[in-house]
Amino acid sequence: xxxxxxxxxxxxxxxxxxxxxxxxxxxxxxxxxxxxxxxxxxxxxxxxxxxxxxxxxxxxxxxxxxxxxxxxxxxxxxxxxxxxxxxxxxxxxxxxxxxxxxxxxxxxxxxxxxxxxxxxxxxxxxxxxxxxxxxxxxxxxxxxxxxxxxxxxxxxxxxxxxxxxxxxxxxxxxxxxxxxxxxxxxxxxxxxx
Amino acid sequence: xxxxxxxxxxxxxxxxxxxxxxxxxxxxxxxxxxxxxxxxxxxxxxxxxxxxxxxxxxxxxxxxxxxxxxxxxxxxxxxxxxxxxxxxxxxxxxxxxxxxxxxxxxxxxxxxxxxxxxxxxxxxxxxxxxxxxxxxxxxxxxxxxxxxxxxxxxxxxxxxxxxxxxxxxxxxxxxxxxxxxxxxxxxxxxxxx
DNA sequence: GGAATGACAGATATTGAAATCTGTCAGCTG
DNA sequence: CAGCTGACAGATTTCAATATCTGTCATTCC
Numbered sequence: 001x002x003x004x005x006x007x008x009x010x011x012x013x014x015x016x017x018x019x020x021x022x023x024x025x026x027x028x029x030x031x032x033x034x035x036x037x038x039x040x041x042x043x044x045x046x047x048x049x050x051x052x053x054x055x056x057x058x059x060x061x062x063x064x065x066x067x068x069x070x071x072x073x074x075x076x077x078x079x080x081x082x083x084x085x086x087x088x089x090x091x092x093x094x095x096x097x098x099x100x101x102x103x104x105x106x107x108x109x110x111x112x113x114x115x116x117x118x119x120x121x122x123x124x125x126x127x128x129x130x131x132x133x134x135x136x137x138x139x140x141x142x143x144x145x146x147x148x149x150x151x152x153x154x155x156x157x158x159x160x161x162x163x164x165x166x167x168x169x170x171x172x173x174x175x176x177x178x179x180x181x182x183x184x185x186x187x188x189x190x191x192x193x
Numbered sequence: 194x195x196x197x198x199x200x201x202x203x204x205x206x207x208x209x210x211x212x213x214x215x216x217x218x219x220x221x222x223x224x225x226x227x228x229x230x231x232x233x234x235x236x237x238x239x240x241x242x243x244x245x246x247x248x249x250x251x252x253x254x255x256x257x258x259x260x261x262x263x264x265x266x267x268x269x270x271x272x273x274x275x276x277x278x279x280x281x282x283x284x285x286x287x288x289x290x291x292x293x294x295x296x297x298x299x300x301x302x303x304x305x306x307x308x309x310x311x312x313x314x315x316x317x318x319x320x321x322x323x324x325x326x327x328x329x330x331x332x333x334x335x336x337x338x339x340x341x342x343x344x345x346x347x348x349x350x351x352x353x354x355x356x357x358x359x360x361x362x363x364x365x366x367x368x369x370x371x372x373x374x375x376x377x378x379x380x381x382x383x384x385x386x
Numbered sequence: 387g388g389a390a391t392g393a394c395a396g397a398t399a400t401t402g403a404a405a406t407c408t409g410t411c412a413g414c415t416g
Numbered sequence: 417c418a419g420c421t422g423a424c425a426g427a428t429t430t431c432a433a434t435a436t437c438t439g440t441c442a443t444t445c446c
Contacts, residue, residue, distance in 0.1 A: 007389090026399095029437060040391050045439065155376045159352035167360050183348045191384030200419090220429095222407060233421050238409065391444070398437065406429065414421070 007039060009047050009057070016058045024104070025111040030054065052115070059116040062109050063123040066094050067130075074130045080138030081189060087134060088156075088185055091127070092163040099169045110166040128157050135192065144192040156188050200232060202240050202250070209251045217297070218304040223247065245308070252309040255302050256316040259287050260323075267323045273331030274382060280327060281349075281378055284320070285356045292362045303359040321350050328385065337385040349381050 015036045019028045030051050034041035048054040073087040099106045113120050131153035138144035146152040162168045163181050171177060208229045212221045223244050227234035241247040266280040292299045306313050324346035331337035339345040355361045356374050364370060 030439090031437065041438080042392070042440085043390055046389075049439090051438065151372075151376050152380065155373065155380050158355045158373070159377060159380070161355055162351045180347065180351070183344050184352060187345065187348050187352070187381065187384040189384075191380040191382075223409090224407065234408085235410085235422070236420055239419075242409090244408065387446100389445090391442105393442095394440085396438090398435105400435070401433085403432095404430085406427105408425100408427075410424085412421105412423095415419090416417105 007037065007043065007047070012037065012044060012047055012054070013058050013061055016054060017061075020058070020108050020112075021105055025108045055112055056116040056119050059109065059112045060119040060122075063113075063119060066091075066098075067123060067126050069094055070127065070130055074133050080134055080141055080143050081193075083134050084131075084138065084156075084189065084192075085185060087131065088160060088163075089181075091160070092181055095164045095166070095169075096172045099166070099172055106166070106169065110169070113166065124157070128153050131157055138192065146192060152192060156192075159188055160184060200230065200236065200240070205230065205237060205240055205247070206251050206254055209247060210254075213251070213301050213305075214298055218301045248305055249309040249312050252302065252305045253312040253315075256306075256312060259284075260316060260319050262287055263320065263323060267326050273327055273334055273336050274386075276327050277324075277331065277349075277382065277385075278378060280324065281353060281356075282374075284353070285374055288357045288359075288362075289365045292359070292365055299359070299362065303362070306359065317350070321346050324350055331385065339385060345385060349385075352381055353377060 012033065016028075016033050019032045019036055022028075023032060030044055031041045033054070034044045037044070044054070048057065070087055070090050073083055073090050076083050076086060078086070128150075132150045135144060135146065135149040135153045135156070139146060139149055144152075160181075162171065163177075163184070205226065209221075209226050212225045212229055215221075216225060223237055224234045226247070227237045230237070237247070241250065263280055263283050266276055266283050269276050269279060271279070321343075325343045328337060328339065328342040328346045328349070332339060332342055337345075353374075355364065356370075356377070
């Protein structure tokens, strides 16, 4: 019962990510994944009903990594405004690092995210919930003044889209983005106070 | 010297738009444009050096229509905050109307805009300049308090990207966008004051 | 008997040959 | 002679035949 002999969903997802890294989103097939695992493709279909399901699962896994990284800023030991600034900076930083560090893999996952409508909107909901939590704390402490924290959080998330939406990834390399990001956060924080 | 006998750049652009409307961005060829005008394609090349130049010109023409629509809000007879609100609402309205009224043509121009890097960034510069003008007036009247109107204008433009960037066009149909837009403008205006 | 296999049908992707397009230019035309 | 034409070379696109892939399931294997 060595791990290499038990075929789990997790092992399939690892192999899928590897195949995606190698072949890219257009050419990565279920047959490739099965080959990488040394099983027949029918076996992969026993764990994931369709290719789309498999892709969505691997995408969700990728998105969840970001959510988890950011979760710590929500409960951080700072005042709400600082937590908000850290959370936004953390989101931008995380995305920029992913995009800059392995551009091909990032492009691959951007394509997958395009397909995986629900996984993405769930992810956005999760991030917005985290933001809402911070804004709500700010309202309670009197640092922020907004009618509805959930609405304010969504607006802040959307306003900063340029710094986390993958379709703007190429902008993240330009000199001056850092300054634009600072100015954006400044304006939004002022609007919340 | 009837207009139908004089081949001007403008007539070529009209024909190009018509061909794009009919065939879409992928299949619209210079030969099609020449055929629509009843001339040889060599003649079209006399007015536009390349197909890319022609496409960029027709894109610029399309973008300029929006710039002109919005220009009137800059000098409108209202206080700066109202002008800002009108300008932003006008931008959203104009884009949404274009996208909703003729989705295929909008999709066609979205593709063209993707290719025409410089025409688009010029257009964005022009819109940002208009916004800067309004923000500057607001700072002078004491309605707004910002260090640099140009920076603030760019941030406001970027923050509202979701409501004017063509890549978000499908979001514009969802119920509730109107409310999201209002909330966004509210937060930004508060941040500027 | 529960998990894995591999043959299969229909859908999708690849390939290479033929058709069309882009951009040039020498010559025609009014 | 200024503006237009159409033939041309090289690049790109189309199309149809071929190969591969997706998803199923009767059978095999441990």
